[in-house]
Amino acid sequence: MANPTTTRPKAVILLSGGLDSATTLAIAQDQGFDLYAMSFNYGQRQSVELESAQNLVKRFKAVEHRTVDIDLRAFGGSALTDDIDVPKSRDEEEMSSEIPITYVPARNTIFLSYALAWAEVLDSRDIFIGVNALDYSGYPDCRPEFITSFTKTANLALAATADGGSPLRIHTPLIHLKKSEIITRGTQLGVDYSLTHSCYDPIDGLACGDCDSCILRRRGFLEANIDDSTRYHPSAGL
């Protein structure tokens, strides 16, 4: 754990345990922040994501890690939490043609609201979230205009900023990066991507290789010309 006498500013990092949030964690550390990682247990069908988050927290020596239980399952409406089949082998056009069925209602709004609460208690003014506007164009709550609007709302909500304190910022260092650029940046910063998990539909804890998330990830490593250390299930045939 970090030195308690540090005077580095605190940042709350939303950490799913995936490739994007792992890179975001590394970028926040590189920018000089003390890391307060926040994960969510929202009825995912896999717990391997949360294990990845715990490994990343150790690797990057976060000061604290909180995992918040959220009962999104109570509202239904998504393949990630329901029993709908995850789509496989789709090309990019199919992926971007519609809101993905893996969409979780209001997910980033809920996640950022919790980050906001923790930031206020920590007296932190910095939240990092690894949203990406390019690869996931189907998720409306990953768009820059959503983040800008949430930031404005957050600054109106907080006691600290309502009193005229310095404003809260939501950092989205990946928002305009391609997957390959994210992987290149993270590799420069020492991210071990074998610790991260992206697959929507893992088999025995290993990546399926064929869901939207696996396809984008595989192509990212290929385009970045970096060895893909992802642990794929033998059935993926990779």
Next chain:
Amino acid sequence: MANPTTTRPKAVILLSGGLDSATTLAIAQDQGFDLYAMSFNYGQRQSVELESAQNLVKRFKAVEHRTVDIDLRAFGGSALTDDIDVPKSRDEEEMSSEIPITYVPARNTIFLSYALAWAEVLDSRDIFIGVNALDYSGYPDCRPEFITSFTKTANLALAATADGGSPLRIHTPLIHLKKSEIITRGTQLGVDYSLTHSCYDPIDGLACGDCDSCILRRRGFLEANIDDSTRYHPSAGL
């Protein structure tokens, strides 16, 4: 329970079980909505509030009632969830001079985010929240500008509205009303205020009569010239 063949529009109502949210529930019903009530269990020191919510749901025949567990206690920072003493016998100037210690970080942002998720799943475009800008001027997330900004953020977040559907509205029917006006309106609509609970520091389930919330409530009934049916503890001396 309501007739399932109804074609009335659905509204999600944030229902704490207090005087304000009970009145808001009655107003939403009066405006012709089917009621989907949402309450939160966030480590309140009293459960009497949630019992009040359940009684109101029965009285107003809500179609559904969801109670969401939220672990705000994990973040600390408020008298309502921590062991700090609730302030007593304060006059209005003292109440409005500072952010109240009963402030919960980002509370309304979190509550509205959950309401948003449920509204999306229900295909509802209407959320009701009983915030009041006058009596609780110390809560930044009760201000009209916060609600306006959250509404804009919500419409950017949702798949349904991102697709060009009709926009989500957040109704705040009490926002500019005095407590006495809220009580008058609710009484006209048949709210039985003995079912509601406002006290921050109840004694054996009965109102203390002397916390900020009890003081504002008592004065509201007095100014409205309506009998105060609140069940006060004998020690309140009322």
